Amino acid sequence: xxxxxRAEDVYVKRGENLVLKxxxxxxxxxxxxxxxxxxxSGKTTFFEVVVGFVKPERGRLLFMxxxxxxxxxxRLLRRKVGYVFQDPxxxxxxxTVEEEIAFGLLNLGMPRSKIREEVEMVLSxxxxxxxxxxxxxxxxxxxxxxxxxxxxxxxxxxxxxLDEPFAGLDERGVRIVASFLKEYDKAVILASHTxxxxxxxxxxxxxxxx
Amino acid sequence: MHISEGVLPVTTLALGWGATACxxxxxxxxxxxxxxxxxxxxxxxxxxxxxxxxxxxPTSVHLVLNGIVGMLLGWASFPAMFVALxxxxxxxxxxxxxxxxxxxLNMAAPAVVVHYLFRDWLRSGDGxxxxxxxxxxxxxxVLMSAVMVGLELMxxxxxxxxxxxxxxxxxxxxxxVEAVVAFFVFSFLRKSRPEVLKEL
Amino acid sequence: MSLDPRVRIIAFFLVAVSVALSRSFxxxxxxxxxxxxxxxxxxxxxxxxxxLIPANLFLVFxxxxxxxxxALLIFVKCNLILSFLIVLVSTERFPVLIHALHxxxxxxxxxxxxxxxxxxVHIIDEEYRTFMKxxxxxxxxxxxxxxxxxxxxxxxxxxxxxxxxxxxxxxKSMVCRxxxxxxxxxxxxxxxxxDLCFLGFTFVYVGALWARYSGLKMFM
Ligand SMILES: Nc1ncnc2c1ncn2[C@@H]1O[C@H](COP(=O)(O)OP(=O)(O)O)[C@@H](O)[C@H]1O
Ligand SMILES: [Mg+2]
Numbered sequence: 001x002x003x004x005x006r007a008e009d010v011y012v013k014r015g016e017n018l019v020l021k022x023x024x025x026x027x028x029x030x031x032x033x034x035x036x037x038x039x040x041s042g043k044t045t046f047f048e049v050v051v052g053f054v055k056p057e058r059g060r061l062l063f064m065x066x067x068x069x070x071x072x073x074x075r076l077l078r079r080k081v082g083y084v085f086q087d088p089x090x091x092x093x094x095x096t097v098e099e100e101i102a103f104g105l106l107n108l109g110m111p112r113s114k115i116r117e118e119v120e121m122v123l124s125x126x127x128x129x130x131x132x133x134x135x136x137x138x139x140x141x142x143x144x145x146x147x148x149x150x151x152x153x154x155x156x157x158x159x160x161x162l163d164e165p166f167a168g169l170d171e172r173g174v175r176i177v178a179s180f181l182k183e184y185d186k187a188v189i190l191a192s193h194t195x196x197x198x199x200x201x202x203x204x205x206x207x208x209x210x
Numbered sequence: 211m212h213i214s215e216g217v218l219p220v221t222t223l224a225l226g227w228g229a230t231a232c233x234x235x236x237x238x239x240x241x242x243x244x245x246x247x248x249x250x251x252x253x254x255x256x257x258x259x260x261x262x263x264x265x266x267x268p269t270s271v272h273l274v275l276n277g278i279v280g281m282l283l284g285w286a287s288f289p290a291m292f293v294a295l296x297x298x299x300x301x302x303x304x305x306x307x308x309x310x311x312x313x314x315l316n317m318a319a320p321a322v323v324v325h326y327l328f329r330d331w332l333r334s335g336d337g338x339x340x341x342x343x344x345x346x347x348x349x350x351x352v353l354m355s356a357v358m359v360g361l362e363l364m365x366x367x368x369x370x371x372x373x374x375x376x377x378x379x380x381x382x383x384x385x386x387v388e389a390v391v392a393f394f395v396f397s398f399l400r401k402s403r404p405e406v407l408k409e410l
Numbered sequence: 411m412s413l414d415p416r417v418r419i420i421a422f423f424l425v426a427v428s429v430a431l432s433r434s435f436x437x438x439x440x441x442x443x444x445x446x447x448x449x450x451x452x453x454x455x456x457x458x459x460x461x462l463i464p465a466n467l468f469l470v471f472x473x474x475x476x477x478x479x480x481a482l483l484i485f486v487k488c489n490l491i492l493s494f495l496i497v498l499v500s501t502e503r504f505p506v507l508i509h510a511l512h513x514x515x516x517x518x519x520x521x522x523x524x525x526x527x528x529x530x531v532h533i534i535d536e537e538y539r540t541f542m543k544x545x546x547x548x549x550x551x552x553x554x555x556x557x558x559x560x561x562x563x564x565x566x567x568x569x570x571x572x573x574x575x576x577x578x579x580x581x582k583s584m585v586c587r588x589x590x591x592x593x594x595x596x597x598x599x600x601x602x603x604x605d606l607c608f609l610g611f612t613f614v615y616v617g618a619l620w621a622r623y624s625g626l627k628m629f630m
Contacts, residue, residue: 053582075590083586090579095505095529099596104587106594115596135505137532155587214468216487220431238519243591246519247580250526251573254534257527258569262538264562265552273566282570289520293527300500300507303461303492307422307499308430372475380471387559394563395570403571 002029003065004159004187005050005081010059012045019045023059025205027159027187034199035191037207043191044086046207047161051083064158079108082157086164088141088148097123097131097139097147104155122154127176141168149177153184160188166196211274211359211377212295212305212313222365226312233288233318240285252279253290257298264387271384277351278392280321281328281343282410287321288314312362320354329410332396340400341393348392349385356381414605415502415510421612422498426491428616432623438486440619444612445490448497458496465492504528509597522593526580533576534569541565 005027012020019042027033035043048054050061052074061068063077085091094100098119105115123129126146131139139147145168152160160181166174178198181188190199218226241249259275280287292314298304305313324347331343359381360374399406425441432438465488473481499507508528512521542550545561552558 051582051586078586079588085579085583087579089533090576091583093526093529093580093583095508095525099505102596103594106596107588107590107592112596112598135532137529137536152587212468214465214484214488215426215491216430216484216489217468217472223430234520238517241519243584243589243593244581246523247526247530247584248574248577250523251530251534251577252570253523253527254530255566255569255573257531258534258538259566261535262562262566265554265558267554278566289523290527293520293523294531296524297504297528297531299495300504303465303495303500306465306488306491307495308426308491369476369480370472373471376471376475390559391563391566394560395567398564398567399570403574406570406574 003027004029004031004063006062007046007049008060008062010049010061011057012042012049012054013057014045014054018057020049020056027189029187030185031187032181032199032202033187033189034196034202034204035189035207036193036195036204037191038193038209041207041209043193043207044163047083047163047189047191050159050161051078051081080158082152082155082160084149084152084160084162084165086167088144091148092136092144092151095135095137097128097134097136100136100147101151101154104151108155118154122150125153125176125180126150127172142170142173145169146173146176149180153180156186158186160184160186162188162190164192165190166192211356211381212298213309213316213359213362215306215308217366218309218312218362219366222362223308223312226309226315226362228311229319230288230292230311230314233285233315233322234292237285237288237290237318241289245286249283249286249290250293252283253294255279256291257294260298260304264391266383266387271387273391274317274352274355274384274388276317276321276355277324277348277388278395280318280351281325281332281347282406283321284325284329284410285322287318287325291317291321316355316358316362319358320351323354324348324351325410333407333410340396344392344396345389349389352381352385352388356385413608414599414601415506416514416599417601417605417609418498418502419507419510419514421609422494424612424616425494428619429487429491429494432487433483435483435486437619437623438483438490440622441490441494444615445493445497448494452497452501454497454501458500459493461496461500462489462492465489506597509595510599512595513599518593521595525593530573530576534573537569537572538565541568 003026007023007025010020010023011018023046035046037043045054049056068074068077092100094103101119101122102115105118123132126149128143128146128150131143136147145165149162149165165177169177181190256275256279259273262273263270264273276291283290295305295310295313299306299310328343328347331339334340356378360378363370363374363377425444429438429441469485469488472484508521508524542565545565550561
């Protein structure tokens with residue numbers, strides 16, 4: 001099995017604090033990983049390092065075997081890595097649900113007729129087909145959360161990063177997202193501050209706060 | 211204060227559109243995509259400002275914010291305020307689409323002026339300069355807008371002189387309120403989030 | 411009736427500019443039948459016309475100071491133009507209108523800024539309400555004093571700080587989803603037979619007015 005992503009001996013500073021100290025992590029193709037740690041332990045920071053928003057002080061990142069350093073490397077990486085933000089409100093860009101889901105696919109240059117199909121498919125996979133024409137500002141918190149996950153899932157990323165995706169979701173929403181992720185055939189890293197009992201068989205990775 | 215449709219002569223409307231088009235051209239040329247979400251957010255703050263009622267004696271005034279937001283935006287004031295007024299015109303019929311050029315000019319031109327006059331003082335460590343910049347920038351922009359509205363009304367003909375004076379007088383309490391608000395707003399930003407002011 | 415939003419916008423500008431150009435009651439009232447005709451087509455709810463009230467507040471200034479005849483003409487023109495805005499444009503869904511502006515060749519950056527701002531107006535509005543509720547829940551009662559001004563200003567300052575922070579994430583969200591300098595738009599329109607009929611009718615109607623007042627004489 002090939003390796004998708006590896007972080008080697010990464011040190012990251014936020015403000016004055018060293019948040020990640022000698023951090024190591026590797027994900028293989030189709031591998032599922034839980035990133036666990038209390039608030040402030042650096043889960044979000046790690047995701048921001050992966051997609052290149054925060055630059056590490058030291059250490060190395062490898063994506064599909066190649067080192068990622070320059071901004072152009074990160075640009076290529078971001079086409080294959082999907083990142084669901086901790087706050088759905090600041091991830092959602094467009095005024096309506098269907099446009100929000102189409103945004104990434106339009107950027108990737110997919111033809112419109114194909115996009116229409118993909119939008120329908122992901123909406124029904126996440127059980128939000130009825131919201132298609134709704135305004136994003138009219139959605140409930142949980143609906144925004146499902147939308148923010150669906151709008152990344154539709155891009156079928158090779159590596160799927162989710163930052164506390166269950167916060168604010170009801171039971172039905174949790175079930176939908178969990179079963180989607182279990183069946184997702186590519187690599188997933190899911191950050192959470194609580195243990196999640198329905199991912200028994202996933203590898204766990206712990207971050208400590210200090 | 212937005213001028214309504216049907217009031218101004220067509221030449222004034224056209225001149226307003228011309229000047230606003232120039233402002234928009236400069237504003238958009240200077241506006242990179244990475245700054246666009248911030249400009250859009252401040253445009254939204256400017257928009258909501260017209261719904262914030264500040265009590266003043268027995269009545270209340272609503273905020274104009276073209277100085278306060280404008281000092282943070284500079285030339286981006288034209289795009290930001292144009293878009294806010296455009297959405298207000300469509301959703302609430304405030305102002306209107308034909309007077310949109312004039313109304314944008316009235317809000318954004320003073321904003322650009324106070325931005326360049328006061329931004330250095332606003333960022334400076336000198337407390338006196340900082341307070342002067344907040345107070346004069348905010349109230350100055352409101353008063354400049356009032357003068358422009360007055361002049362535009364005068365372009366309808368001599369019988370509009372009293373209307374112009376009345377509109378100007380109505381802006382004086384607003385300018386005072388904005389000065390006080392600006393003092394508190396910028397003090398807050400300077401203390402707790404100085405990076406917002408640093409990026410001017 | 412479902413009209414192409416581009417047709418709505420063009421028709422609006424045709425009639426609105428004509429009304430704005432008119433300097434006599436007879437020229438302005440010439441458009442009343444056109445308004446009635448669209449009202450008949452569109453079945454606009456009467457409640458939409460409540461939005462005319464704020465515009466007329468400005469006109470109070472005019473009525474107080476300007477000769478009555480002049481003020482009345484302004485009153486009729488203002489309300490007529492805004493009624494056209496309501497029945498032709500504002501009845502359409504807002505995102506659809508923005509797409510129409512794009513297809514009418516307005517500059518891209520302008521269209522995108524409208525997109526963002528429209529969404530953020532709702533976010534800021536909700537935050538403002540939440541802050542006000544939080545303040546009131548802790549005994550804030552607005553009146554003309556220092557604490558009121560300070561509270562309202564700090565709420566405003568907080569809105570600016572939130573804007574600053576959220577805008578950073580919004581740009582990240584664009585970048586994460588493949589944004590590369592071209593902002594994509596999703597809806598496309600096709601002009602149909604009834605759109606062309608409606609546009610043709612509007613042209614003829616406006617043309618008739620211009621002919622009747624022999625073109626530029628209307629300015630006088
Ligand atoms: N923009 C920032 N500037 C300074 N410090 C930050 C910033 N973002 C996060 N931090 C700090 O970095 C640490 C890790 O934060 P974060 O990655 O958000 O943790 P988590 O997602 O696990 O809750 C925290 O102590 C936080 O205060
Ligand atoms: Mg986090």
